[in-house]
Amino acid sequence: MADKTLTFKPSAARPAPSTQIKALAWLRSNLFGSWFDTLITLLISAILISFVPDLLKWLFIDATYSGDDAICRINGGACWPFIGDKFQVLMIGVYPQDLAWRPAVSAIALILLAYLTYSNRLRGAVLIAAWFILPIIALFLIRGSFGMQSVDQSSWGGLMLSIMLALVGVIVSIPCGVMLALGRHYGSPVTKVLCVTFIELLRGVPLITILFMASVMMPLFLPAELVINNLLRIQIGMILFSSAYMAEVVRGGLQAILKGQAEASLSLGVSPAKTVAMIIVPQALRHVLPPLVGRCIALFKDTSLVIIVGLLDFLGMIKGAALDTAWLGFQAEAYVFAAFVYWAVCYSLSLYGRKLEQRGPQSNR
Amino acid sequence: MSVKLQSSIAADETVIEMTNVNKWYGDFHVLKDINLTVAKGERIVICGPSGSGKSTLIRCINHLEEHQEGKIVVNDAHLDKNLKNITSIRRDVGMVFQQFNLFPHMTILENLCFAPVWARNLPRGEAEATALKYLDRVGIGAQKDKYPGQLSGGQQQRVAIARSLCMNPSIMLFDEPTSALDPEMIKEVLDVMIELADTGMTMLCVTHEMSFARSVADRVIFMDEGEIVEENEPHAFFDSPKVDRTQKFLSQILSH
Numbered sequence: 016m017a018d019k020t021l022t023f024k025p026s027a028a029r030p031a032p033s034t035q036i037k038a039l040a041w042l043r044s045n046l047f048g049s050w051f052d053t054l055i056t057l058l059i060s061a062i063l064i065s066f067v068p069d070l071l072k073w074l075f076i077d078a079t080y081s082g083d084d085a086i087c088r089i090n091g092g093a094c095w096p097f098i099g100d101k102f103q104v105l106m107i108g109v110y111p112q113d114l115a116w117r118p119a120v121s122a123i124a125l126i127l128l129a130y131l132t133y134s135n136r137l138r139g140a141v142l143i144a145a146w147f148i149l150p151i152i153a154l155f156l157i158r159g160s161f162g163m164q165s166v167d168q169s170s171w172g173g174l175m176l177s178i179m180l181a182l183v184g185v186i187v188s189i190p191c192g193v194m195l196a197l198g199r200h201y202g203s204p205v206t207k208v209l210c211v212t213f214i215e216l217l218r219g220v221p222l223i224t225i226l227f228m229a230s231v232m233m234p235l236f237l238p239a240e241l242v243i244n245n246l247l248r249i250q251i252g253m254i255l256f257s258s259a260y261m262a263e264v265v266r267g268g269l270q271a272i273l274k275g276q277a278e279a280s281l282s283l284g285v286s287p288a289k290t291v292a293m294i295i296v297p298q299a300l301r302h303v304l305p306p307l308v309g310r311c312i313a314l315f316k317d318t319s320l321v322i323i324v325g326l327l328d329f330l331g332m333i334k335g336a337a338l339d340t341a342w343l344g345f346q347a348e349a350y351v352f353a354a355f356v357y358w359a360v361c362y363s364l365s366l367y368g369r370k371l372e373q374r375g376p377q378s379n380r
Numbered sequence: 381m382s383v384k385l386q387s388s389i390a391a392d393e394t395v396i397e398m399t400n401v402n403k404w405y406g407d408f409h410v411l412k413d414i415n416l417t418v419a420k421g422e423r424i425v426i427c428g429p430s431g432s433g434k435s436t437l438i439r440c441i442n443h444l445e446e447h448q449e450g451k452i453v454v455n456d457a458h459l460d461k462n463l464k465n466i467t468s469i470r471r472d473v474g475m476v477f478q479q480f481n482l483f484p485h486m487t488i489l490e491n492l493c494f495a496p497v498w499a500r501n502l503p504r505g506e507a508e509a510t511a512l513k514y515l516d517r518v519g520i521g522a523q524k525d526k527y528p529g530q531l532s533g534g535q536q537q538r539v540a541i542a543r544s545l546c547m548n549p550s551i552m553l554f555d556e557p558t559s560a561l562d563p564e565m566i567k568e569v570l571d572v573m574i575e576l577a578d579t580g581m582t583m584l585c586v587t588h589e590m591s592f593a594r595s596v597a598d599r600v601i602f603m604d605e606g607e608i609v610e611e612n613e614p615h616a617f618f619d620s621p622k623v624d625r626t627q628k629f630l631s632q633i634l635s636h
C-alpha cells in the first residue's frame with residue numbers, strides 16, 4: 016500500500032466555442048465547403064435577392080388590408096380585401112349563409128377527432144367506428160336531415176367540398192385497399208387475379224379519365240332509374256382510384272410482417288380471420304403509415320380535378336372569384352391564396368402523420 | 381426417481397399419437413415414418429443436428445405444418461384439413477418459439493389477454509386476472525404495461541410462456557426456447573420451464589440444454605435426417621447411447 020495520497024486535480028474546462036465562431040464554422044462547412052458549393056450559394060443568393068424583396072413588398076408592404084378595389088388599385092400591392100370579400104364563398108361555396116354553422120360544426124368535430132386519435136384517448140374498435148361515423152353525421156348535418164332545413168348539394172362547394180371528397184375518399188378507400196391487398200396476398204388464385212386486375216386497371220388510368228367516365232359515361236349506359244347524382248358518382252370514382260393505390264401501399268406493409276406473428280396467433284387457437292384482422296393488418300398499417308399519409312395528401316390535391324366535371328370545389332371557387340367583374344385584375348391574389356391553403360392543409364397532414372408515427376410502440380425499438 | 385414413477389402411473393392416458401407420419405417439402409423428405417406416443421404429463425426433450433426436422437415434427441402437432449402421410453391424434457382428435465377442429469385443438473396446445481413472437485403493437489398485458497378474449501370469449505376482466513396471475517408466476521408482473529420491444533430477450537420469452545399458459549393448455553410445445561438468448565438469460569427461462577414441468581404439464585421441448593434434459597425429461601428423443609434415431613430415458617441416453625450417430629452428436633454438443 017502506498018502511503019502518499021493521490022489528489023485528482025481536474026484541468027479547467029475549455030470555454031464553449033463562441034456563437035460567432037460556431038456560425039462561421041457552420042457557414043464554412045455548409046455553404047462554402049468547396050468552390051462548387053460557393054458557386055451554388057452565390058447563384059442562389061443572387062436569385063433570391065432579385066425577387067424575394069419585390070415579392071415581400073407586393074405581399075405585405077404595398078398590400079391593402081382593408082378597403083375596396085379602388086384603394087387596391089391605388090396602392091398597387093396585393094389586394095387582401097378581395098380575399099376577405101370572397102372568403103365565405105371560397106370556404107363553403109353558395110351554401111346558405113345562415114346555415115354556415117353546420118359545416119363549421121363538422122369541421123370542428125373533425126379536428127377534435129383528429130386530436131383524440133393523436134392523444135390516444137380513443138383506441139381500437141371505438142376509434143375506427145368514430146372515423147366512420149363522423150363523415151356520416153357530417154353529411155346528414157350539411158345536407159340537413161331529420162326535419163332540418165335541407166340544402167341541395169348543388170350548392171355545396173369551396174374548401175368544404177374538397178375536404179368532404181378527400182375525407183370520404185380516404186376513409187372508404189383505406190378499408191377497400193386493405194381488402195384488395197389481403198385478397199392479393201392471401202387469396203385463392205381466382206381472388207388474386209381479380210384483385211391484381213382491378214388494381215392494375217385503375218392504376219393504369221389517370222384519375223381524370225375515371226372522373227369523366229363517372230360523370231359523363233355512366234349516365235349514358237345505365238338505365239335512368241339507376242343513375243345516381245353526379246357528386247356521388249364522382250366520389251365513387253375517386254374511391255375506386257384511391258383504393259387501388261392504397262392496396263399497393265398496404266401490400267408493402269403485409270410483406271414486412273414476419274411469419275412468426277401469424278404463427279404465434281394461430282398457435283394460440285385464434286382463428287385465421289381474427290389473426291389477420293387483429294395481428295397482421297394493424298401492424299401492416301403501422302409499418303406503412305408514412306406512404307399512407309402521402310396517399311391522403313395526394314388525394315386531397317387530386318380533388319382539384321373535379322372542377323373539370325363541373326363541381327365547384329375550392330379551386331373552382333377560386334377561379335370563379337378571379338373572374339368577378341367587381342374585382343377584375345386580382346387573379347394573382349386568388350391563386351396565391353389557393354396555393355397557401357393547399358400547402359397549409361397538406362403540410363398539416365404531413366406533420367400530423369409524423370406525430371402519429373412517433374407515438375406508436377414501434378418507436379421504442 | 382419418484383417423479384419418474386408418478387409419470388409412469390399417469391402413462392395410461394395417451395395425449396399425442398403419431399403413426400407413420402411422413403412429410404415432404406417438394407422433393408425433400410423432412411419427416412420419415414415418425415412414430416411417437418406421448419402420455420399425459422410426460423416431458424420429452426427432442427434434440428438432433430440442425431435441419432434434422434425437429435421443428436417440423438413439433439409444428440405438425442399443432443398443425444402449423446401439414447403432414448402428407450400418416451396419422452396424428454392430439455387429445456383424441458384427428459388432425460386433418462377440418463379447420464374448426466384444428467383451431468380448437470390449438471387452444472389446448474401451447475407453443476413457445478425461438479424468436480418469442482410477441483405482438484409488438486400490444487402491451488404485455490394485451491398480449492396475454494388477446495387469445496383468451498378472442499379465441500375463448502372470456503370477459504376481459506377475467507382474462508386480465510388470469511394474465512396477471514401468470515405474469516407474476518414468471519416474474520414480470522411489474523412490466524405489464526410495457527411493450528415487448530422494451531423488455532430483454534429473457535423477459536420476452538417468459539412473457540411468451542405466460543401468454544401460452546393463459547389459454548390453459550394441456551400440452552406445451554417448445555421450439556428451442558433458449559437458443560436466441562444471451563447465456564445469462566437462459567437460466568431464467570429454464571427455471572420457468574422447470575417450474576412448469578413440476579406442475580405436471582405435458583411438455584415437448586426441442587432444446588440442446590442438456591442439463592435441462594437430464595433433470596426434467598422423462599424421455600429424450602434424438603432425430604437425424606428426418607428420422608427418430610434413438611429414444612431413451614435421459615440417464616441411459618446420455619451415459620450409454622446405443623447408436624453411433626447419437627454418440628457423435630452428443631460428443632459434439634457436450635464438448636462446447
Ligand SMILES: Nc1ncnc2c1ncn2[C@@H]1O[C@H](COP(=O)(O)OP(=O)(O)OP(=O)(O)O)[C@@H](O)[C@H]1O
Nearest residue numbers: 405408410428429430431432433434435436437556
Ligand atoms: N418451408 C420450407 N420449405 C422447404 N424446406 C424447408 C422448409 N422449412 C424447413 N425446411 C427444411 O426442412 C429441414 C428441416 O427443417 P427443421 O426446421 O424442422 O429443422 P430443425 O431440426 O428444426 O433445425 P434447426 O435446429 O436448425 O432449427 C431443413 O433442411 C430445412 O431446410
Ligand SMILES: [Mg+2]
Nearest residue numbers: 434435436556
Ligand atoms: Mg428448428
